[in-house]
Amino acid sequence: MDLPALTTLLRQFVAERDWAQFHDPKNLAMLIGSEAGELVAEYRWVRSEDADAHSADPAARARIAAEIGDVGLALLLLCDRLGLDPVEVMRAKLATNRVKYPVEVSRGRADRP
Amino acid sequence: MDLPALTTLLRQFVAERDWAQFHDPKNLAMLIGSEAGELVAEYRWVRSEDADAHSADPAARARIAAEIGDVGLALLLLCDRLGLDPVEVMRAKLATNRVKYPVEVSRGRADRP
Amino acid sequence: MDLPALTTLLRQFVAERDWAQFHDPKNLAMLIGSEAGELVAEYRWVRSEDADAHSADPAARARIAAEIGDVGLALLLLCDRLGLDPVEVMRAKLATNRVKYPVEVSRGRADRP
Amino acid sequence: MDLPALTTLLRQFVAERDWAQFHDPKNLAMLIGSEAGELVAEYRWVRSEDADAHSADPAARARIAAEIGDVGLALLLLCDRLGLDPVEVMRAKLATNRVKYPVEVSRGRADRP
Numbered sequence: 001m002d003l004p005a006l007t008t009l010l011r012q013f014v015a016e017r018d019w020a021q022f023h024d025p026k027n028l029a030m031l032i033g034s035e036a037g038e039l040v041a042e043y044r045w046v047r048s049e050d051a052d053a054h055s056a057d058p059a060a061r062a063r064i065a066a067e068i069g070d071v072g073l074a075l076l077l078l079c080d081r082l083g084l085d086p087v088e089v090m091r092a093k094l095a096t097n098r099v100k101y102p103v104e105v106s107r108g109r110a111d112r113p
Numbered sequence: 114m115d116l117p118a119l120t121t122l123l124r125q126f127v128a129e130r131d132w133a134q135f136h137d138p139k140n141l142a143m144l145i146g147s148e149a150g151e152l153v154a155e156y157r158w159v160r161s162e163d164a165d166a167h168s169a170d171p172a173a174r175a176r177i178a179a180e181i182g183d184v185g186l187a188l189l190l191l192c193d194r195l196g197l198d199p200v201e202v203m204r205a206k207l208a209t210n211r212v213k214y215p216v217e218v219s220r221g222r223a224d225r226p
Numbered sequence: 227m228d229l230p231a232l233t234t235l236l237r238q239f240v241a242e243r244d245w246a247q248f249h250d251p252k253n254l255a256m257l258i259g260s261e262a263g264e265l266v267a268e269y270r271w272v273r274s275e276d277a278d279a280h281s282a283d284p285a286a287r288a289r290i291a292a293e294i295g296d297v298g299l300a301l302l303l304l305c306d307r308l309g310l311d312p313v314e315v316m317r318a319k320l321a322t323n324r325v326k327y328p329v330e331v332s333r334g335r336a337d338r339p
Numbered sequence: 340m341d342l343p344a345l346t347t348l349l350r351q352f353v354a355e356r357d358w359a360q361f362h363d364p365k366n367l368a369m370l371i372g373s374e375a376g377e378l379v380a381e382y383r384w385v386r387s388e389d390a391d392a393h394s395a396d397p398a399a400r401a402r403i404a405a406e407i408g409d410v411g412l413a414l415l416l417l418c419d420r421l422g423l424d425p426v427e428v429m430r431a432k433l434a435t436n437r438v439k440y441p442v443e444v445s446r447g448r449a450d451r452p
Contacts, residue, residue: 001204003116013207017214018221022271025177026156026164026369030270032184033372036149037263040379043139044256045248045449048387051139055195064138065197068188069206071145072199075185082168084178086185091114093182094126101130108131110384135384143252143383146259150376153266157369158336158361161274223271227430229342239433243440244447251403252382252390258410262375269365277365281421290364291423294414295432297371298425301411308394310404312411317340319408320352327356334357 003076003087010076028078035074039067116189116200123189141191148187152180229302229313236302254304261300265293342415342426349415367417374413378406 014020042064046054054060079086127133155177159167167173192199240246268290272280280286305312353359381403385393393399418425 001200003200006200006204006207009204009207013211016216017219019219021221022223024161024164025168026159026161026274027270029153029156030266030365030369030372033149033153033369033376034263034267034270036146036184037260037266037372040142040146040256040263041260043142044253044260046139048137048139048252051137052194055138061195064195065202066206066209068191068197068199069202069209071149071184072188072203073206073210075181075188076203078181081165082174082177084181086181087114087116087119089178089182090185090189091119091122093179093186094119094122096179096182097186098126103129106130106132108134110135139256139387140383143256143259143379146256146263147376147380147383150259150373150379153369153376154373157366157373161365227426229426232426232430232433235430235433239437242442243445245445247447248449250387250390251394252385252387255379255382259375259379262372262410266368266372269368272365274363274365277363278420281364287421290421291428292432292435294417294423294425295428295435297375297410298414298429299432299436301407301414302429304407307391308400308403310407312407313340313342313345315404315408316411316415317345317348319405319412320345320348322405322408323412324352329355332356332358334360336358336361 007076007080010073011080014077023077023081025078025081028074028081031074032071032078035067035070039064039071042067120189120193123186124193127190136190136194138191138194141187141194144187145184145191148180148183152177152184155180233302233306236299237306240303249303249307251304251307254300254307257300258297258304261293261296265290265297268293346415346419349412350419353416362416362420364417364420367413367420370413371410371417374406374409378403378410381406 014023042060043051043054055064076086078084079089127136155173156164156167168177189199191197192202240249268286269277269280281290302312304310305315353362381399382390382393394403415425417423418428
């Protein structure tokens with residue numbers, strides 16, 4: 001399945017439940033923020049050096065995938081409400097980041113000056 | 114551009130800067146959380162009934178698109194680190210939500226019982 | 227009870243469970259972020275004009291108070307780990323905000339320029 | 340200064356700027372979420388084992404204290420709007436947590452079952 005096909009399914013899901021009335025952009029921003037918080041919760045007690053191994057544990061992996069799915073679906077809902085193409089939005093931001101973080105000064109630096 | 118092509122560009126962006134060393138899943142979950150917080154900030158003083166109009170203002174729209182792009186790129190980075198297909202992850206969560214929120218009980222209800 | 231007395235109780239709670247080992251500042255920042263996400267979730271489907279009435283509903287009020295408590299306790303844990311006095315930290319930030327948002331330009335403006 | 344005195348100063352700060360009109364509980368929940376996101380951002384590229392040392396760096400410490408201050412002030416604003424005593428709210432949640440996480444099963448366990 002590709003992203004346009006998934007978006008079609010998501011619109012159908014919302015329409016069947018008559019939920020567009022709750023999906024103003026402010027509420028959807030809150031949905032994104034709260035779902036992101038649940039993803040953060042998955043890793044809050046995991047040490048940095050254990051984070052990859054934790055993510056490979058089947059039970060944790062299933063929960064993490066579900067939380068990523070929630071954030072992603074919420075982002076798609078907001079893009080759809082605003083008439084934005086999610087891939088184009090990310091492509092444009094990546095282009096901005098290429099300029100903002102030039103290779104010669106950002107290479108290997110976590111602080112990304 | 115489609116999502117696989119964007120993912121290729123994103124991997125190249127990270128490789129050029131040697132940033133994969135900072136992208137353990139715990140750090141990426143924090144990136145998602147902090148970028149989601151910036152998106153929430155965009156709407157925190159906007160009233161519900163003004164949220165669509167606010168989003169249509171060109172300057173606000175550009176900022177909001179950039180924040181959506183940041184959250185989306187961070188999600189792609191985490192999916193790539195974990196070997197998850199972002200569209201499949203969202204498709205699976207949508208299927209779960211179809212069962213979790215049956216049409217007959219969830220229709221028109223914000224509390225989504 | 228005042229804040230110093232509560233902090234004493236919180237330290238005892240952590241010591242009894244031997245949880246200080248998990249409370250490095252990075253993890254506590256994630257705890258604050260995830261608990262804040264749960265508070266955001268409480269209001270995500272509530273319209274602006276209904277937010278005060280929603281908060282007065284006894285069941286909602288109990289949930290909201292619990293979420294505020296979670297964020298507050300997480301903040302206290304981080305202050306304690308860093309050796310910061312929470313009231314002094316807030317007092318100093320409020321003083322900064324007085325300068326950052328002068329009355330004459332900020333009065334009645336949501337965008338707080 | 341104690342918390343009641345700080346709350347008095349905070350009310351005065353808000354009144355001088357006529358900002359109570361923006362401080363419905365939904366907006367304040369978003370303020371808390373977005374300020375928490377900024378605190379998360381401070382630690383997103385810091386490894387677990389470096390988090391205490393990072394927090395002791397004077398420049399980082401000043402930024403972190405300011406972010407903690409922002410989250411704390413936002414919590415106080417919400418408590419004040421809802422007529423909740425912040426210390427009582429935290430005391431009650433700590434009492435709940437004592438029951439939820441009994442010492443005998445939670446001791447030394449990050450997953451807090």
